[in-house]
Amino acid sequence: MNCIRISLLMLGILVSMFTLCAAGSPGSGNTINADMAKSKYKPVASADNSSYNEETGLYTLTGNVCIQCQGFTITADTAKVNASTLQVWADGHSLITEGELRFTGDALYAELTENTAWFFGTRCGCERPGLAIHSDNMQYNWQTHIVIFDGHVLYMQKGKNYTSSHLEYDLNKNDIVR
Numbered sequence: 001m002n003c004i005r006i007s008l009l010m011l012g013i014l015v016s017m018f019t020l021c022a023a024g025s026p027g028s029g030n031t032i033n034a035d036m037a038k039s040k041y042k043p044v045a046s047a048d049n050s051s052y053n054e055e056t057g058l059y060t061l062t063g064n065v066c067i068q069c070q071g072f073t074i075t076a077d078t079a080k081v082n083a084s085t086l087q088v089w090a091d092g093h094s095l096i097t098e099g100e101l102r103f104t105g106d107a108l109y110a111e112l113t114e115n116t117a118w119f120f121g122t123r124c125g126c127e128r129p130g131l132a133i134h135s136d137n138m139q140y141n142w143q144t145h146i147v148i149f150d151g152h153v154l155y156m157q158k159g160k161n162y163t164s165s166h167l168e169y170d171l172n173k174n175d176i177v178r
Contacts, residue, residue, distance in 0.1 A: 032059045035083030041112055043069035045081065058082055065090065069112055072098035072142055076108070086112035094119065096140070100128045101171065103140050103147075115143035124149075126169070132156045133169060145171040 032050060036043045048063025059081045067074040067081070067088060077092025087110070094108040096117060106121020118139050125134040126147050136151030147169045149155075155162040155169075155176070168177035 032061070032081060032083055035059075036081075036086065038084075039086055039113070041069055041086060043067055043086065043112060047079070057084065070115075070142065072096055074108070074110060074117075088112065094121075096142075098142060102127045103138070105138065116141045126171075130158055131174075133167065135167070146177065147171065 032045050032052075036045065045059075045061060045065070045067045047061035047065045050059055050061050052059050061079045061081065063077070065074075065076045065079045067079070074088060074090060074094070074096050076090035076094045079088055079090040081088050089107075089109050091107045094105045096103040096108070096110075103117070103119060103126050105119030105124040108117050108119045110117035116139065118137065120137050122136070123134070124136060124138045125132065126138065126140070126149075127133075133147070133149055133153065133155045135149035135153040138150070139148040140146075149164075149167045149169070151165060153162075153164045153167045155164070155167055169175070170177050
């Protein structure tokens with residue numbers, strides 16, 4: 001009988017934890033996904049834990065953060081998201097994947113409505129088969145597919161190496177813009 005009670009108690013705790021993670025804003029009936037679905041971009045977010053701060057209007061996501069939107073995916077260890085403006089501040093193993101493209105950084109700030117993300121830290125980079133560009137910081141616009149790299153830029157493509165302090169790269173043309 002005690003085993004059944006303990007099992008039911010554990011099940012209840014798991015259900016409660018799942019409900020808290022999914023809810024995001026206790027008492028309001030809204031979740032991050034319900035709030036973001038109001039935009040035309042309709043991003044979908046998931047994380048191990050989430051909370052909502054009514055004073056700042058920000059959702060805080062922690063653990064296995066994943067935000068999918070417009071054919072790309074943002075992943076990170078933690079993130080703060082404004083579900084109204086679709087601004088994302090991500091930290092820890094920040095990554096955007098779009099098909100075979102991988103954009104990495106220690107942290108990122110993205111404006112989903114403006115199609116732009118800025119990456120910061122010592123490990124910023126854009127990679128796909130045959131191409132690797134790394135720098136101190138980088139800006140990516142997924143509508144134009146232009147990537148701007150600044151600070152200690154290292155460009156490697158098909159055996160060519162190039163260093164610079166600034167580089168603009170057009171992923172559609174597969175070539176340096178400036």
